[in-house]
Amino acid sequence: MGEKMFQSQIYRLLHNNLSRFMFILILIIPCVEVFQLLLMKFQTGTDFHPAFAFFLAGSSRGHLAQILLLWFLPLFFLLLGSDDVIQDYRTGYRDILISKVGRKKYCLQKYIVSFSVSFITMFFSLLVNFLLVSVFFANGTYTKGLSQIELPNNSLFTMSVAHPYLADLSFALIACIFAGFAGLIGASVSLFFLDKKYAYTAAFFIWFLLVLKENSLMFLFQPFAEYGFNVLIPILLLALAVFTIVPFIIFIYEVRYNES
Amino acid sequence: MKVKRLIVIVSMFAFFVIVWFLQGKRYLSLPTPEALYWLNASAFGYNSIRAFCLFYSIPFIIFINHFFLSEDTFTIIRWFKREVLYRRIVIKTAISSIIFSIIHMLVNVVLTFTFLDWELILEAQFVLISFFSMIGLFLFFFWVGILYRLFYDLTNFKGSSMLFTCLFIGVLYFIGKLNVLGGAWYPTKDLVIFQMLLENKWETIDLILVYTRQIVIVIIFYLIASSIFLRKDFA
Numbered sequence: 001m002g003e004k005m006f007q008s009q010i011y012r013l014l015h016n017n018l019s020r021f022m023f024i025l026i027l028i029i030p031c032v033e034v035f036q037l038l039l040m041k042f043q044t045g046t047d048f049h050p051a052f053a054f055f056l057a058g059s060s061r062g063h064l065a066q067i068l069l070l071w072f073l074p075l076f077f078l079l080l081g082s083d084d085v086i087q088d089y090r091t092g093y094r095d096i097l098i099s100k101v102g103r104k105k106y107c108l109q110k111y112i113v114s115f116s117v118s119f120i121t122m123f124f125s126l127l128v129n130f131l132l133v134s135v136f137f138a139n140g141t142y143t144k145g146l147s148q149i150e151l152p153n154n155s156l157f158t159m160s161v162a163h164p165y166l167a168d169l170s171f172a173l174i175a176c177i178f179a180g181f182a183g184l185i186g187a188s189v190s191l192f193f194l195d196k197k198y199a200y201t202a203a204f205f206i207w208f209l210l211v212l213k214e215n216s217l218m219f220l221f222q223p224f225a226e227y228g229f230n231v232l233i234p235i236l237l238l239a240l241a242v243f244t245i246v247p248f249i250i251f252i253y254e255v256r257y258n259e260s
Numbered sequence: 261m262k263v264k265r266l267i268v269i270v271s272m273f274a275f276f277v278i279v280w281f282l283q284g285k286r287y288l289s290l291p292t293p294e295a296l297y298w299l300n301a302s303a304f305g306y307n308s309i310r311a312f313c314l315f316y317s318i319p320f321i322i323f324i325n326h327f328f329l330s331e332d333t334f335t336i337i338r339w340f341k342r343e344v345l346y347r348r349i350v351i352k353t354a355i356s357s358i359i360f361s362i363i364h365m366l367v368n369v370v371l372t373f374t375f376l377d378w379e380l381i382l383e384a385q386f387v388l389i390s391f392f393s394m395i396g397l398f399l400f401f402f403w404v405g406i407l408y409r410l411f412y413d414l415t416n417f418k419g420s421s422m423l424f425t426c427l428f429i430g431v432l433y434f435i436g437k438l439n440v441l442g443g444a445w446y447p448t449k450d451l452v453i454f455q456m457l458l459e460n461k462w463e464t465i466d467l468i469l470v471y472t473r474q475i476v477i478v479i480i481f482y483l484i485a486s487s488i489f490l491r492k493d494f495a
Contacts, residue, residue, distance in 0.1 A: 062437045064437075071314065072426060196418060197326065204322070
């Protein structure tokens, strides 16, 4: 039954037009930045180093693509499929599944699927972006002058500039994990509220307040920034705490106390 | 519904207070005139175009959704004509945008008076400027609301229309910020009322022009959205 449940949900995701559209949208938004950088290349001749032209490095002016995608990430993933729980509830499929496999397995399965789907979507999006920048900026050398700057107290910055691809990879991994968490938050609030109106509101505000903070969640996704471990670690810990505690409490509530 | 509305309004107050502190904390220690300028500048901060377009557009849509009861399919047959229903929807949008911009203004005025020097604030005609800015903001959110309704009528789904509206406004904001159009006018350019009035750069005529332009945008979106609404298939 467990496997069938996964299969049915993935099948539904793959055949849902809105999910397909959101997947493509998430894939396209980083490409907008490649276009911006290419425009810059032809207009002003700035030929970026591929690692610095990567989506997360945010080299374009204004950070259009980064803001549009990363600030509202949970909404993208809710539309992609994290709010699937609400559909289950409306159609009554939830009751069938719960009576067959139990609440615990049901909730766990929803969590796992939304985490992994969001993770994989973000991974593909960044991968496509990386491939594009490696092709278009293959011989680029411009690093925004960052390779000349020395910040002896900031070991993260020194390491990142010395090994730019490694920095990209590790920040991309963090971005993927947090994309997974964005999906997870979406799934958990959907499980809790069972109403799109409230689920979207809750997921949006949980994420957005962390983004608006002075030490923003967005610093975690940006390689080659001036922030060292002393800034990033507290943000990471706070974000991890929020993104694990909220789903965990909702899980316990759903499994133990919710008798509806 | 009364209690729910109260909760929605209180949470909006809380949201604005949080944004105000997060955006303005570092300027509070400056002398009053400078602090007043930086707190209300148009590039960064509580009253910036960036905040209006990116911070507040989704909360505003959430506010519309929660402030009124969601309509069911049968509401279509409650009135003699579809036009009446659409007019009621637009009036609801207008009411929510008025309340939303009033909350926005109140938070700014109250917190500014709490933390800065009263005399200097009054000298700068801060309250009057806040009021003018509030009217501009009301018109802006009014067409954002109509736009949201337009996307809702097209997609028939609140979640995606929320995101599309936000992306639309975000793209408009970046068109302005990246100077794609050169010096030409674009809809979100009018949101600089606060800074311009604070710096005494604008005459009354400029303000009237801004309001007129925003009203024209509202009318245009009203016409487009109403034609889509009237053809919509309520299934």
